[in-house]
Amino acid sequence: MADWDPAQYLRFANERLQPALDLLARIGAEAPGRVLDLGCGAGNVTAILKTRFPAADVVGIDGSEAMLAKARDSAPGCRFVLGDFGGWDRALAPDVLFSNAALHWTGGHETLFPDLLSRVAPGGWFAVQMPAMHDAPLRRLQNEVAAIGPWAETLRGVGSARGILSAGEYWDILRPHAAALDIWETTYLHVLTGEDAVGEWAAGTSLRPFLDPLPPELRAGYRRAYAASLAPHYPPRADGTTLLPFRRLFILARR
Numbered sequence: 001m002a003d004w005d006p007a008q009y010l011r012f013a014n015e016r017l018q019p020a021l022d023l024l025a026r027i028g029a030e031a032p033g034r035v036l037d038l039g040c041g042a043g044n045v046t047a048i049l050k051t052r053f054p055a056a057d058v059v060g061i062d063g064s065e066a067m068l069a070k071a072r073d074s075a076p077g078c079r080f081v082l083g084d085f086g087g088w089d090r091a092l093a094p095d096v097l098f099s100n101a102a103l104h105w106t107g108g109h110e111t112l113f114p115d116l117l118s119r120v121a122p123g124g125w126f127a128v129q130m131p132a133m134h135d136a137p138l139r140r141l142q143n144e145v146a147a148i149g150p151w152a153e154t155l156r157g158v159g160s161a162r163g164i165l166s167a168g169e170y171w172d173i174l175r176p177h178a179a180a181l182d183i184w185e186t187t188y189l190h191v192l193t194g195e196d197a198v199g200e201w202a203a204g205t206s207l208r209p210f211l212d213p214l215p216p217e218l219r220a221g222y223r224r225a226y227a228a229s230l231a232p233h234y235p236p237r238a239d240g241t242t243l244l245p246f247r248r249l250f251i252l253a254r255r
């Protein structure tokens with residue numbers, strides 16, 4: 001699969017940042033020694049973690065070299081390491097393990113999440129935000145459009161980020177290991193501007209696995225068909241904006 005494109009992802013940087021700020025505001029740590037940003041991407045949230053915890057050793061971990069290259073430029077004072085969600089050095093034992101809009105890209109949460117919480121230093125914080133959009137038109141139409149058209153053969157079996165578990169299921173797998181646990185969901189109303197704004201949003205994240213395998217002409221055709229299918233679900237408003245309701249699940253645990 002082709003690598004992430006930091007420029008496309010950051011086109012909607014402010015909208016993507018707000019849930020991270022809302023999660024950060026709920027973390028009560030005062031002077032953590034080490035803060036780990038798992039799936040740190042382009043590092044814009046990592047830089048904010050460093051501002052909030054200036055004395056901490058702030059480490060970003062991500063599986064994309066392209067994202068890490070951008071992160072190293074934009075978050076001086078932080079360390080960045082190429083690595084997988086489950087494969088990083090346990091000795092890091094962060095006092096705050098933070099992950100914004102990343103962990104939904106992998107499955108196996110039933111074992112991954114308790115394992116991640118167990119890697120947090122005793123008394124530390126585990127703070128996660130993930131999109132909960134698998135049933136929304138934004139995501140559903142990616143599959144429906146992929147199944148019909150000249151790209152269907154190439155896209156057979158292709159999927160985007162997996163569906164996450166329910167809030168109750170996260171409660172059940174984390175509660176036995178957590179000193180305290182808080183889980184909530186929020187639907188943000190992201191206000192987007194520009195032509196095919198929702199398609200452009202998706203092109204930075206969930207649409208990537210569908211676009212990457214296609215040659216240029218098919219990619220353009222799939223993109224147009226996806227835009228046409230989105231249009232009735234996300235109509236332009238009188239002020240020219242497009243509203244994207246976006247549900248997100250938050251988990252805040254103390255070890």
Ligand SMILES: C[S@@+](CC[C@H](N)C(=O)[O-])C[C@H]1O[C@@H](n2cnc3c(N)ncnc32)[C@H](O)[C@@H]1O
Pocket residue numbers: 004016020038039040041042043044045061062063064067083084085086099100101102105106205
């Ligand atoms: C949507 S971006 C979020 C980036 C950042 N946390 C933010 O809030 O802007 C998701 C990131 O997760 C990373 N990622 C996805 N699967 C991964 C895995 N299994 N291991 C490590 N990183 C992964 C991607 O490379 C990408 O940078």
